[in-house]
Every structure is written in C-alpha cells, then in structure tokens.
Amino acid sequence: MALTGRAALLALLGTLVVLFAPRPGLAVAGVALLIVALVTVDLLLAGSVRPLRFTRSGDRLVRLGESATVELIVENPGSRRARGVLRDSWPPSAGATPRHLPLDVPPGERRRLVTTLSPTRRGDREAVTVTVRTLGPMGIAARQGSHSVPWSVRVLPPFLSRKHLPAKLSRLRELEGQHPSMVRGQGTEFDSLREYVVGDDVRSIDWRATARRNDVVVRTWRPERDRRVLIVLDTGRTSAGRVGTAPIPLAGETPRRSGPYGGAAIVPGWPRLDWSMDAALLLAALASRAGDRVDFLAYDRTVRAWLPGAHRTELLSSLVNSMAPIEAELIEADPAGMVAAVMTRARRRCLVVVLTDLNSASLEEGLLPVLPQLSSRHLVLLAAVSDPQVAAMAAGRGTSELVYNAAAAEHQNADRRRITTRLRRQGVEVVDASPERIAPALADAYLALKAAGRL
Amino acid sequence: MSLAAPPQSGSTSVSPTARRLWRGGRGILLIALLVVAGAVVTVLFGGAQQGGKPLDPDGTSLSGARGLAQLLRARDVRVVRVTSVAEARTAVPEATGGPAAATLLLGDTSFLTEDEARQLTTLPADRLLVGEATHLDVLAPGVTVNGPARSRSREPECALPAAIRAGSAYMGGVALTGPSGAIGCYPADGGSTLVSARDGERTVTVVGDGEFMTNLRLAEDGNAALAMNLAGAHPMLIWLVAPESVPQAAGEASLYELIPDGVKWAVVQVGVAVFLLALWRGRRLGPVVAERLPVVVRAAETVEGRARLYRARRARDRAAAALRGGFADRVTPRLGLPSAAGPDATVNAIAERTGQAAARVGTALYGPPPADEAGLVALAAFLDMLERQVGES
Numbered sequence: 001m002a003l004t005g006r007a008a009l010l011a012l013l014g015t016l017v018v019l020f021a022p023r024p025g026l027a028v029a030g031v032a033l034l035i036v037a038l039v040t041v042d043l044l045l046a047g048s049v050r051p052l053r054f055t056r057s058g059d060r061l062v063r064l065g066e067s068a069t070v071e072l073i074v075e076n077p078g079s080r081r082a083r084g085v086l087r088d089s090w091p092p093s094a095g096a097t098p099r100h101l102p103l104d105v106p107p108g109e110r111r112r113l114v115t116t117l118s119p120t121r122r123g124d125r126e127a128v129t130v131t132v133r134t135l136g137p138m139g140i141a142a143r144q145g146s147h148s149v150p151w152s153v154r155v156l157p158p159f160l161s162r163k164h165l166p167a168k169l170s171r172l173r174e175l176e177g178q179h180p181s182m183v184r185g186q187g188t189e190f191d192s193l194r195e196y197v198v199g200d201d202v203r204s205i206d207w208r209a210t211a212r213r214n215d216v217v218v219r220t221w222r223p224e225r226d227r228r229v230l231i232v233l234d235t236g237r238t239s240a241g242r243v244g245t246a247p248i249p250l251a252g253e254t255p256r257r258s259g260p261y262g263g264a265a266i267v268p269g270w271p272r273l274d275w276s277m278d279a280a281l282l283l284a285a286l287a288s289r290a291g292d293r294v295d296f297l298a299y300d301r302t303v304r305a306w307l308p309g310a311h312r313t314e315l316l317s318s319l320v321n322s323m324a325p326i327e328a329e330l331i332e333a334d335p336a337g338m339v340a341a342v343m344t345r346a347r348r349r350c351l352v353v354v355l356t357d358l359n360s361a362s363l364e365e366g367l368l369p370v371l372p373q374l375s376s377r378h379l380v381l382l383a384a385v386s387d388p389q390v391a392a393m394a395a396g397r398g399t400s401e402l403v404y405n406a407a408a409a410e411h412q413n414a415d416r417r418r419i420t421t422r423l424r425r426q427g428v429e430v431v432d433a434s435p436e437r438i439a440p441a442l443a444d445a446y447l448a449l450k451a452a453g454r455l
Numbered sequence: 456m457s458l459a460a461p462p463q464s465g466s467t468s469v470s471p472t473a474r475r476l477w478r479g480g481r482g483i484l485l486i487a488l489l490v491v492a493g494a495v496v497t498v499l500f501g502g503a504q505q506g507g508k509p510l511d512p513d514g515t516s517l518s519g520a521r522g523l524a525q526l527l528r529a530r531d532v533r534v535v536r537v538t539s540v541a542e543a544r545t546a547v548p549e550a551t552g553g554p555a556a557a558t559l560l561l562g563d564t565s566f567l568t569e570d571e572a573r574q575l576t577t578l579p580a581d582r583l584l585v586g587e588a589t590h591l592d593v594l595a596p597g598v599t600v601n602g603p604a605r606s607r608s609r610e611p612e613c614a615l616p617a618a619i620r621a622g623s624a625y626m627g628g629v630a631l632t633g634p635s636g637a638i639g640c641y642p643a644d645g646g647s648t649l650v651s652a653r654d655g656e657r658t659v660t661v662v663g664d665g666e667f668m669t670n671l672r673l674a675e676d677g678n679a680a681l682a683m684n685l686a687g688a689h690p691m692l693i694w695l696v697a698p699e700s701v702p703q704a705a706g707e708a709s710l711y712e713l714i715p716d717g718v719k720w721a722v723v724q725v726g727v728a729v730f731l732l733a734l735w736r737g738r739r740l741g742p743v744v745a746e747r748l749p750v751v752v753r754a755a756e757t758v759e760g761r762a763r764l765y766r767a768r769r770a771r772d773r774a775a776a777a778l779r780g781g782f783a784d785r786v787t788p789r790l791g792l793p794s795a796a797g798p799d800a801t802v803n804a805i806a807e808r809t810g811q812a813a814a815r816v817g818t819a820l821y822g823p824p825p826a827d828e829a830g831l832v833a834l835a836a837f838l839d840m841l842e843r844q845v846g847e848s
Contacts, residue, residue, distance in 0.1 A: 002738040003731060011728035015721045024720030031724060035731070050468045091746040100740065121749070129469060131741030145470035146741060241754025268751055327749050357754075389755035393762070394781070400828035401766060403835045407774035408762035410781035417784055 001043055002133055002142045010035055010140065035140075042136025047082035047105075049132045049145035056127070056151040059117075061321075064158040065248040068117045070151060072130065076105035084135045084142055088115045089128040094153070095120055103132065119155040120248065122274065123325050127151040156320040157274065160247055161282040161439030168286050168443045175451055176290075193217045225291035227455040228350030229446075230378075231280045232342060235326055236300040236333025238357035239273040243387045244435030246270045270435065273328045275385045276355035279439040283353060284319055286443050288312040290450065294319075295350075298326050299341055301334045308345070335366035339374045351379045351455055353442070358384040358432055360415040363423075371426055379454060381429040383442045386416070388434045510562040510585060510665050512536050512694045517671040523682050524694070526673075530683065533691045538698040540571040546693050547578050555581045555657055557691035562665060565589045566697045580693060581658040583685055585665035587629060595659045597634025598650050604630040604643035606664050608676050613640035615651050617684035621677035628664025660685055771831050772824035779820055782838045786845050809844040816841065 014031030021027035062068035396402035606627030630646030639647030
C-alpha cells in the first residue's frame with residue numbers, strides 16, 4: 001500500500017479542527033480515526049494490482065545514439081478500474097522515459113503504454129520490474145505491487161565511421177577497374193580480356209590476344225579476391241582507457257573543468273574498445289565488399305566472441321550483434337593465448353588485424369616474443385588508437401608545469417615510436433591514429449595492402 | 456497446510472502475498488510479542504517503582520527510605536507522610552505547650568518559604584533535620600554550617616544516648632557547630648556531623664547527611680539503630696517530603712501554561728500530518744535499479760601521473776632528455792640524416808639549415824640538463840623554434 005499527499009493534507013486540515021475544537025485531545029483521536037477509516041475504504045475500493053496481466057512488444061535492437069520504443073500492454077481482468085501510475089523500471093543507462101506513466105484501465109480492458117529508451121552505452125539492457133500503484137476512488141491511499149515482465153534490448157555499436165564507407169568503396173572500385181573514369185584497374189590479379197575502348201590505358205593492351213583477333217584487346221585486372229581477414233579485438237585492460245570525445249554523451253557524465261591543459265574541459269571520452277570496434281566495422285564492411293572473407297575474434301585471456309566467416313549480406317548485423325555485449329575486462333591480456341587462438345582458427349594464410357594499444361610494457365612482454373609464430377604464417381596488421389590528450393600535452397609550453405607535461409607526453413610518444421619500429425622490423429604493419437582517424441586510417445592500410453597484392 | 460501454495464499460473468507478480476508476508480514475519484512477530492508481554496508482566500508484578508525522590512518513606516529505590524518507615528511502623532510508631540506545611544499542621548495532635556508528642560522529620564526543605572519554616576517551628580514536635588537543610592537559622596537556631604565533610608563510617612564520640620546506643624554510623628555531609636549546650640556527635644574536621652540542641656521546649660537534631668537512613672545504607676553499621684533512635688523517639692513521626700511539583704502562586708503561570716490546550720494538540724496533529732507526509736514521499740514506486748557500469752578511466756592518466764612525478768622530483772634531466780629525444784626523432788628524418796647519425800653530424804646539419812650557432816644548438820641538444828625550471832622552459836621553447844625553422848627552411 002501507499003499513501004498520497006491527500007492523506008497528509010487531510011491531517012493538516014485536521015489541525016484547524018483540533019485548534020478550535022472544545023476538546024482537542026478527542027479531536028486528534030477523531031481525526032486520526034477518520035483518516036484511518038478513509039484510507040481503509042480507499043484501499044478496499046482501489047483496483048487490484050496482482051491480477052493485472054502484461055505483454056511486451058517493440059524493439060529488440062537499437063543502435064547506440066538512437067531511440068527504441070518498447071510497448072507494454074496492460075490488461076485488467078479484475079472487476080475494478082485500475083487507475084494510477086505505472087513505472088517501467090530499466091537500468092539507468094537504458095535512458096528510459098518517461099519515468100512514470102499514467103495508467104487507467106477499466107475492468108476487462110487493456111491499454112498500451114510506450115516507453116522510449118535512449119541508451120547511453122553499448123550492451124544488453126534488461127527490463128527490471130513493472131511497478132503499478134492503483135489509487136482508490138478518493139485518491140487518499142493506493143495499492144502497489146510489482147510484476148516481472150522480462151524484455152531485453154540489445155544496444156549495438158553505432159558504426160559512426162560508416163560515413164567514410166562511400167569514399168573507401170569508391171577507392172576500392174578504382175582498384176577493381178570498375179570506376180566510371182575507365183582508368184585501368186590497379187589490381188594485381190588477371191581478370192579478363194575485353195575490347196579496347198577509347199580512354200583505356202594503352203599499356204594494358206594485350207598484343208598477343210590482339211594479334212589473334214581483328215580487334216584491339218586489353219587485359220583487365222582486378223584486385224585479389226576471396227582472401228581472409230581476421231579481425232582480433234583486444235578486450236584487456238588497455239582497451240578500457242578512455243580517449244577522445246565521446247560522440248554519444250555518457251549517462252551522468254558531465255565535462256569536468258580541471259587538469260593541466262590551461263583549464264581546458266576534459267570530457268571523459270570513449271573507451272579504446274569502442275573506437276576499435278568502429279574501425280573494425282568499417283574494415284569488415286569494406287573487406288566484405290571487396291570479396292574477402294571476414295572473421296572476428298575478441299580476446300583478452302579467453303575468447304569473448306568468435307564470429308567465423310559470416311555471409312557478406314549479414315556480416316555487419318551479426319558483427320554488431322556479437323560486439324554489443326563485449327566490455328573491456330580489467331585484466332592483463334594474454335597475447336600468447338591470443339596467438340594460439342588465432343593459429344587454431346586460421347589455418348590458411350590471412351590478414352590478421354589486431355586492434356590493441358601500443359603499450360610498450362604489455363607488448364614487449366606479451367606480444368613481441370610470440371609474434372614471429374603469427375607473422376610466419378599470416379600477415380599481421382596492428383592498429384592502435386592514440387590519445388589526442390597526450391598530443392595536446394606534448395605541445396604544452398610556457399610554464400614549467402606544462403613543459404613537464406610535454407616531457408611526459410614525449411616520453412610516451414617515444415615509447416610508442418620505439419615499439420612501432422620494432423614491430424615494423426618484424427614485418428608487422430602498424431596503424432597508429434587518433435580516435436576520429438583510426439577507422440579511415442585502418443581502411444586505407446587495408447586498401448594499400450590490397451593494391452600491393454600482399455593479402 | 457504443509458505445502459507452500461503453488462505459484463499462480465500466468466501471474467507475473469513479484470510482490471509478496473499476504474500469506475507469504477505472514478509466513479515470513481510471524482516468527483519475528485512472535486518474538487516481539489513475547490518481549491512486550493515479558494515487559495508488561497515485569498512492570499505489573501514488580502511493584503510500584505515510586506519515588507526517585509530521596510528520603511521518601513514510600514520510596515523503594517536505593518535512595519528511598521521505605522525500609523526505615525517499615526521498621527518504625529513495626530515498632531508502633533505512626534509514620535505520617537506529608538507534603539506541605541498545612542498537612543503537617545493537621546497531622547500533629549494539638550497539645551500546645553506540653554512536651555512534644557511527635558517528631559517532625561525534615562529532609563529537603565528547599566521548597567519551603569521562610570514563613571512556612573517559621574510555622575513549622577511553632578508545631579508541638581521535636582524537629583529532626585536531615586541533610587543540607589535550608590532555613591537552618593529558623594528551624595535550628597544557633598546551629599551553623601562550618602564546611603563540607605566526607606561521608607563515611609564514623610564513631611559517635613559524644614554523650615547523646617541515641618548515638619551511643621547505635622554506635623558507629625555512616626555520617627558526613629556537612630560539619631556543624633551547635634549553640635552552647637548542644638551535643639555534637641560523629642565529629643568530622645571542624646565540627647560534628649550530628650548536633651542535638653534545645654530550642655525552647657523542643658529538641659532540634661540536625662544531621663549533616665541523610666544517607667544512613669536510605670534503603671542502601673540502612674543495613675550497615677548502626678545506621679538503622681541511629682535512625683530508629685532519632686526518628687522513633689515519639690509515637691508519631693511527621694515525615695515532610697517535597698511535593699511532586701511546587702505549586703505556583705497565582706498570577707505567576709509560565710508561558711507554557713498560558714498556551715491553550717487546543718494549540719498543544721494542534722502541534723500533535725501537525726506531527727501526524729508530517730508523519731503522513733513522510734509516508735507519502737518515502738514510498739518508492741518500484742525498486743532501486745542497480746547497474747554494473749564500466750570503469751571510467753582516462754587513458755592519459757598514466758602520462759599525467761608521470762608528469763606529476765617529474766614535477767614533484769624536479770626531474771629536469773629526464774624531462775630534458777625526453778624533449779630532446781622527441782625533437783631528434785622528428786627532425787632527423789627531415790634533415791635527411793640516418794637515424795644513427797652521430798651528435799656532431801646532427802648539430803652541424805641543424806645549424807646549417809637554421810642559421811643558428813652550432814655551439815648553441817649543440818648545448819641545446821646534447822648539453823647538460825637545465826639548471827632551473829626557467830632553463831627547462833627556455834630549452835623547450837628553443838627546441839620548438841629550431842623545429843619550426845627546420846620545417847620552414
């Protein structure tokens with residue numbers, strides 16, 4: 001049960017009665033009895049909560065940054081009208097609005113209530129309970145009860161870098177020689193012979209075939225196809241660090257004004273993991289269009305997700321689905337285990353794209369010793385998200401405090417350069433870019449490898 | 456009903472039913488009932504706990520004197536408990552002028568006015584003043600207080616028969632001096648703690664401390680005997696006890712008494728309203744939803760921590776080395792030098808490109824660490840300038 005403000009108001013009005021009553025002590029008792037009686041009557045006449053029946057429908061998937069609607073159908077099989085408020089409880093980061101829904105269901109009828117979810121982070125959001133408070137006819141007291149009506153909404157990565165996809169695809173078409181500008185395909189794999197049209201590169205004329213026919217014939221080239229790309233996402237502790245500016249504001253996070261950058265506002269950014277996912281999605285979209293097979297592995301000390309060779313039509317949807325529940329684990333990643341997992345899953349040569357951080361300590365002790373094992377069979381591309389805050393610190397000058405910051409940032413940069421050099425010496429491609437640039441940079445690196453026929 | 460009720464099919468309710476609430480709470484309810492019942496029984500059969508007031512003939516607490524009153528009654532002494540002078544007057548048998556027929560025991564006399572005290576002296580009764588009596592000059596003329604005395608077991612050391620027969624007793628409180636002809640017993644520093652004097656036809660006995668009469672001390676030493684000898688000297692004992700509340704004189708009512716009853720009860724009613732308000736606002740609609748949130752840690756925190764360490768230790772050497780290293784890494788490729796080029800080659804190439812003095816460039820790149828913070832800031836600025844000039848040239 002629950003009381004409403006009217007009960008308190010009634011007691012307050014009773015004060016006036018008590019003030020002027022000839023026998024105030026009795027008046028207090030009388031007012032109390034009256035309130036108790038009214039509350040009891042109201043409770044008895046209020047619509048029953050327990051027999052209410054609930055059905056849910058609505059969105060199961062939503063992309064981060066967008067809104068989902070979940071419908072709740074309330075059926076009242078009881079004999080009294082259920083009038084009051086309803087709260088559909090969701091975790092705070094589901095961003096459910098409105099908090100309270102007015103409810104008025106006559107007996108034997110049903111009503112539909114809509115809750116809008118604006119999630120503020122990735123992952124699965126489970127509905128908790130539905131709590132109903134039905135008021136009595138006088139609105140003094142209410143019955144209250146909760147029902148468990150399960151529903152879950154999966155919040156997918158937003159794939160913000162899809163804005164880069166058209167540009168990268170057009171670059172891919174250039175490689176394939178299908179570009180409208182009729183330039184010669186720059187691929188390395190022989191595709192077919194066709195008749196010469198004005199504008200074709202004369203260097204691509206196949207004289208032997210031309211001699212056999214009465215027409216001038218050119219060779220067309222296309223990039224290699226049906227290669228394998230294995231995207232490995234490091235979900236260890238280094239992926240939890242937040243960098244950049246979160247494109248979608250986090251729940252309860254406000255920009256803090258502090259820090260040693262001349263009072264610049266520090267916005268808690270996105271975890272490296274989310275930026276890496278964004279880059280992985282662009283790469284996967286591009287690679288599947290280019291006719292390559294894409295596998296996806298998320299690993300820290302154990303396999304968090306494994307998506308082998310999804311069909312290109314459903315690759316992106318299954319990829320975002322498997323990425324959605326992954327969170328950064330606060331444990332040191334195990335590169336040896338990761339390499340072993342890759343080796344057992346990828347028996348044929350493929351491009352292994354490792355999305356991690358260029359953290360010299362963890363890479364030198366973890367990945368570098370086992371890297372030859374991996375790079376002997378596969379082509380390894382390591383992509384890391386750099387921190388724009390460190391870049392800003394490195395540019396600090398003027399006061400000793402800022403210069404010390406700059407020195408610390410330079411130290412970090414030197415570490416990254418050193419580890420990058422060591423990796424390149426071992427034949428590993430390295431992409432190191434700021435959060436906003438990492439996705440196109442990784443796509444460019446992939447296209448460059450494809451153009452060079454190194455896949 | 457040994458089986459729990461099966462869950463209603465189709466019901467999604469997670470609120471506990473009345474039956475589950477009863478099953479879950481009946482044990483606690485039973486224990487609470489037992490505790491309440493035990494308390495009620497103890498109070499009902501434990502007798503009336505009267506009198507926190509000290510030296511009350513009805514007081515059963517440790518500081519009460521019910522024990523003494525019972526002893527006196529057993530010895531056929533009529534103990535009359537009075538709380539005002541008027542009551543005392545009616546209780547004393549009218550036999551003015553004759554020898555005293557009653558003892559008037561005065562404990563706390565602070566509630567008496569001086570007039571009332573004077574009226575008491577006119578009563579045909581011997582007076583026994585116990586404890587720190589006010590109006591001592593009226594009630595016991597000639598007896599003066601010398602100073603405090605520690606309460607302990609003392610010997611009579613006097614000729615008062617009541618004291619000699621009782622022997623040692625727990626005395627103290629104040630040291631007194633009587634007028635000439637008075638008997639002082641149980642001596643303490645600077646006087647006696649019991650003084651028996653004559654005031655006209657009446658015997659006035661003043662005792663410094665009444666504790667020997669209390670239920671606590673009655674059984675010790677000769678306390679009981681002394682108390683009975685003093686208080687039971689006559690067949691009647693008028694025991695004056697301070698009333699529960701001192702009656703106010705008319706026209707001196709306090710502010711609280713002037714407030715009408717209605718207002719006081721209205722305050723109670725407002726309290727009820729506030730309570731209902733709290734119930735209204737305190738009832739939550741549904742549970743508090745907890746959520747496991749990812750950790751929020753900025754990746755730059757390690758770098759900031761290193762910077763703070765540099766600053767705290769004034770590590771100019773390391774800071775300068777890091778700045779120079781970063782500079783060399785950026786500038787060397789632009790100069791077209793191999794990464795393994797020696798210091799001399801680098802310095803010369805930079806000096807050539809920028810037009811700066813080779814010595815100055817050499818000091819900036821390979822010299823000793825800056826001597827102070829200003830030097831470090833200047834070094835950073837100079838390296839910046841060199842880098843810009845190399846880029847522009």
